[in-house]
Amino acid sequence: MLKDDNKKTAWEGKVGEWYKKSVGIKGNYYHEKVILPGVLRLLEIKAEDKILDLACGQGIFGRQVNNLYLGVDLAKTLIDEAKKLDENPKHRYWLGDVSKELKSSIIFDKGIIVLALQNIKKPFGVIRNFNKLLRKGGELVIVINHPAFRVPKHSDWEVKNDKQYRVIENYMSPLEIPIETSPFDKKDNQISYSYHYPLSAYFEMLASNGFMVEKIEEWISPKKSEGPMAIIEDKARREFPLFLAIKAIKNG
Numbered sequence: 001m002l003k004d005d006n007k008k009t010a011w012e013g014k015v016g017e018w019y020k021k022s023v024g025i026k027g028n029y030y031h032e033k034v035i036l037p038g039v040l041r042l043l044e045i046k047a048e049d050k051i052l053d054l055a056c057g058q059g060i061f062g063r064q065v066n067n068l069y070l071g072v073d074l075a076k077t078l079i080d081e082a083k084k085l086d087e088n089p090k091h092r093y094w095l096g097d098v099s100k101e102l103k104s105s106i107i108f109d110k111g112i113i114v115l116a117l118q119n120i121k122k123p124f125g126v127i128r129n130f131n132k133l134l135r136k137g138g139e140l141v142i143v144i145n146h147p148a149f150r151v152p153k154h155s156d157w158e159v160k161n162d163k164q165y166r167v168i169e170n171y172m173s174p175l176e177i178p179i180e181t182s183p184f185d186k187k188d189n190q191i192s193y194s195y196h197y198p199l200s201a202y203f204e205m206l207a208s209n210g211f212m213v214e215k216i217e218e219w220i221s222p223k224k225s226e227g228p229m230a231i232i233e234d235k236a237r238r239e240f241p242l243f244l245a246i247k248a249i250k251n252g
């Protein structure tokens with residue numbers, strides 16, 4: 001069984017139930033409008049590709065593809081939900097810690113980790129697993145909250161003289177940031193964790209595990225504001241990306 005400190009990052013209990021509901025069958029607003037279309041475009045999936053999805057949650061991505069697919073996550077609640085929702089006989093879901101060595105007899109062509117590397121205490125271990133389980137020339141797509149602009153509890157909006165600024169308190173220092181699910185109700189509270197690293201750390205993790213970054217994309221929110229602040233809010237949305245997508249190739 002899962003014994004160590006890493007298991008505190010599994011989205012179990014109230015966090016898992018909340019995530020299961022908020023993401024639903026098709027994914028949340030950002031999954032649907034930005035992330036899934038972006039990941040599918042970057043991955044350029046072919047029918048014969050075998051796909052590895054680490055920290056797959058309830059299998060939002062798996063249900064988009066008809067390939068041989070393996071999803072792994074540390075939260076039993078979410079893996080059970082993924083198995084329930086996905087009837088594709090080519091799909092498998094495993095319970096496991098993706099920051100520790102994973103063993104599989106299959107070598108994969110494409111790897112993804114979506115909105116999750118930032119929730120894992122030891123992200124280096126995750127990239128090591130991709131190195132081990134992807135073929136040479138295999139492609140990895142990572143999507144994270146943009147670390148230059150979104151540092152939970154350490155970045156915010158500020159409006160001054162009719163301009164909206166993004167203010168960042170910390171960037172270079174790695175951080176473990178506890179996030180309360182119900183900050184105003186101590187009894188009902190449960191903590192999930194976010195881990196912040198600067199961009200250079202992600203590139204270092206990839207380079208030292210045999211990956212070459214082919215491209216990055218910075219994805220903005222397509223939402224539009226209404227009311228008196230709409231112009232400056234929409235401008236800020238266009239200027240400050242929400243998500244960073246990295247496509248990397250395993251060195252051949």
Ligand SMILES: C[S@@+](CC[C@H](N)C(=O)[O-])C[C@H]1O[C@@H](n2cnc3c(N)ncnc32)[C@H](O)[C@@H]1O
Pocket residue numbers: 006009010011012023054055056057058059060072073074075078096097098099113114115116119120121
């Ligand atoms: C924000 S959710 C994203 C899930 C999914 N990729 C999606 O887009 O819906 C973060 C996921 O990371 C998983 N997770 C956190 N630490 C993990 C670990 N060490 N091993 C495997 N999964 C982990 C959580 O259980 C949770 O499902």
